[in-house]
Amino acid sequence: MHVAPRGGYSIKNSKEFIRRYESYLKPTLKIAQLLLSAGNLVIPQLENVPIANNNTVPLETNTPEYRQDMEQRLKFVDILVNQIDGKQASRRGTDLREILTYLELVDNEESLGNLDPITTDDGHVRWICSEHCDGISFNDNMSSNINDFNVMGGKFDRKTKEAVVIGVNVTERNVKMICGALTKGFNIVKLVFQDCSFYEGYLETLLDTIINRSSIRCLNMTAVTVTKFFGGVKYTCKNMVVEFKNQSLKVRFNDNYHNGNIPMLNQLLLRNKIHRTLNISACDFLGHESDLQRCFESNRTVTELIVEYSNNIYILNAIFNSKTNALHQLKLPQSLSIPSILSPFCELLKKNTTFVEVDLMDYTGFKEE
Structure with missing residues (x-):
């Protein structure tokens, strides 16, 4: 898996593009069909694809069952990709030399995402990631x-x-260096900042890259x-751990409120x-539930x-009144364990106009009532 900083390209002369590159598009669509079928999504056959279709497909597939199924599918895709790559070696690469002529807004460095064109000894052209393109480079x-x-x-x-x-003291130059490296394939899995300082604007730039365009799976900030x-000083982030996984942000502040919790979230x-x-975790915002509500609204x-x-009515008010x-969708794991908040919770649920799905996860308190 490699970082692909581009969101895609508009295609000129779509009909000719599909005809010319059909042999490459079909295997790609097969892989996409395999992956997306786990979310009950359907990709039409290549011959049925409309020439102009800018609609995006929503991926609401954040269940544990989906993630487990996806992991199995990804393993199979690795095998499939290797098989396809072997077959591609026998094809002539002349057509791929001209692929840029069909694309609008090509990168200045003439790469597709962070893929680079290479010519093999037998004249084939392939677009592959820089890691596989040239090990030395x-x-x-x-x-x-x-x-x-x-x-x-x-x-x-x-x-x-x-x-x-x-x-x-992280400077603008430092941030530009980190962001540039991350978006060009510098594979960092965990990034830790300890006893550092940022100007707020530089931190915003860094967070944007880390969250949306990097391989980072864990961000840890301490002091x-x-x-x-x-x-x-505007605020201090005392202890924050953010995990990025499967379109999910898991944010923890060590079960303790500090003045940096709300602005960082x-x-x-x-x-x-x-x-x-x-x-x-509600424990990270006790006593500051109204600030958390405003945070939800952003x-x-x-x-x-x-x-x-x-497990307190104030956090529930912040959730339901935002x-x-x-x-x-709302999930409340390890929650509602205090009987005195069950009745107020039910009243909030009756007035709810926001959530279409509420999962209590643990409802032992209701059994006692």
Whole structure:
């Protein structure tokens, strides 16, 4: 799996494009059909595809069963891709030389996503990722990224792909370097900032890249100070762990409220463009439920909300009274364990106009009542 920073390309002369590249498109569609069929989505046969179709297909597939099924399908796809790649070797590559002429808004560096064209010894042209394109070149780029990262005061472990930055005042130049490397294939799985400081605008830029256009699966911030443009501390993120997985943002602040919890969560929601599920713990916002409600209202992308330990009426009010049209699904694991809040919860449920699906996960309290 490699980072693909492009969202796609408009195709000129679609009919001729499909006719000319049918032998390449059919295997691609077979793979897409295999993956998307898990979500009960259907991709039409190539000959039935409309020439102009800009509709996007919503992927509301955030169930554990779907994820487990998808993992099995991905393993099978790896096998299928290898088989297809072997068959492609026998085809002539002349047509692929001209693929750019059919695409609008091609990158300045003339790459497709972060794919590069190569010509094999027998004259075939292939578009492949830089890692597979040239092992030496890829290693040089990786070494360059790691060197730049070390120069700014960070450390990168090649084996675990964990990057750590400790005690650094992160500058605009540092942020541009990190974002540029991430969007060009620098594969960081876990990124840690400890005892660092950011100007708020630089942090926003970094979060946008991390959330939407990187391979990072875990972001950890400890004692990170966020400053105003003209100096002065705006807030401090004492301890935050964000996990990015299967279109889900799991955010934890160590079960303790600090003045940086709300602004950091708000920044994550404002920058997020692709993750559909937000998973938080009510313990991180006790005493500040009204601020959390306003944070929910800044959301435009998340459709499913998971809130652990929802055991007081104030957190439930924040959830059900938020004025947002985006949230549709609610899950309350390890919640509603205090009998005194069950009746108020039922009243909120009666007046609910936001959520179309509410999963209590654990309803032992209702049995006692």
